[in-house]
Amino acid sequence: MESVQRILRPHRLHGTNTPRRSTVRLLRSLAALPLLAVLASACDSPTGTGPVTLNWYNFPDDSGALATAAGNCTKASGGRYRVAYNKLPRTADGQRQQLVRRLAARDSTVDILGLDVTWPAEFAEAKWILPWRGANLRRARQDTLEVPLETASWKGRLYAVPYNTNTQLLWYRDDIVPTPPTTWAEMLDMARALAERGKPHYVEIQGAQYEGLTVWFNSLVESAGGSILNARATAPSLGPPAVRAATIMRDLATSPAADPSLSNQMEDQNRLAMESGTAAFEVNYPFVYPSMKANNPKLFKNFRWTSYPRVQAGRPAKPTIGGIDLAVGAYSRHADLAFEAALCLRNRQNQMTAALQGGLPPTLRSLYSDPALVKDYPFAAQVLAALESASIRPKTPAYQNVSIAISHTLSPPSGIEPRSDVERIGSQIQDALESKGLIP
Known part of the structure; x- marks a missing residue:
């Protein structure tokens, strides 16, 4: 690119040059413009030649599934583009911060973005990502579960394609819980009975002051x-x-079911506690299954799963889903190719790899009956059922502030005052929607 920079330096058309020499230099510079265009376009690849580079920004993946997907799609492009997988920071806040900074600066190298399911509304409202249309839209919707699609939509338009999803199940030990509970009240009663008998009895749940607490409440x-x-x-x-929800959280946190570390626990602490043998129940994501199998094979023999607990009999549970949606950056120089590549990155083959290598539940309905998936996901039917009746987090550009209002007010869960805290949350959410008060 050094030669390009030299061509871009302004030519002196006045001064010590004679008129004739000035004309000659001007003609030479004009003749160089086609070469400049070629060299500038070549800057998409490190060598200055070859396929277009599409930069995919996504969460850091230690399983290798995302890198495999990038390689698969590079090969499938037939030499038209290369997908470069760029790892974002490990925390969700760090990921969002980096993407927001790049897009606010109109960074044209951001082609494909892996967005947490709570971000599409914010990014769409800011016009940082492009809507899906025509054949790309039809392909994005084909065989895709409806609730994940809802996370990627804003104001009636699809702004991203679901790459993976996630949902919680209730995990339990069938050596001490022969029949799993169906409601939160039943589970607390079982935990009390187990405590009286001196048995493991904790219900592991996310009680720290962070997004997991908001998910529990939602x-x-x-x-x-x-x-x-x-x-x-x-x-x-x-x-x-909402008052009933806050009451259930308070009741668990002040009962024998509460782990002493509840107010500091996140998903991984829940996993470790269950593996240590001190808990009877765990509300968590499917990643706990292979972890238990590897870390405590003896306890794994009694490790079972069932549906997310209901609030009351006769009303279905609606666990809140997670996941990543793939969007195309509004300032990308290669948007058409980016849409094509995004569809490839979340195709059947790559979603299967993400599920088997990375433990990420697919968004394609047909995969849940695929024998290859069911073999490693014996709970596939329960995950699919949960996804079909699942809920999503509040869909608003102000979501970060909404989440902060909830998690800060309800922390610690043992101190919840249901009615007054719900009123406080409502007031703070209203301020957030009106761009007052809290800052993410």
């Missing part, structure tokens, strides 16, 4: 028939379902 509110925001996401909804 799952309970939705399972109680309510929602955190109204249908248009213009005001808080909450009401009696």
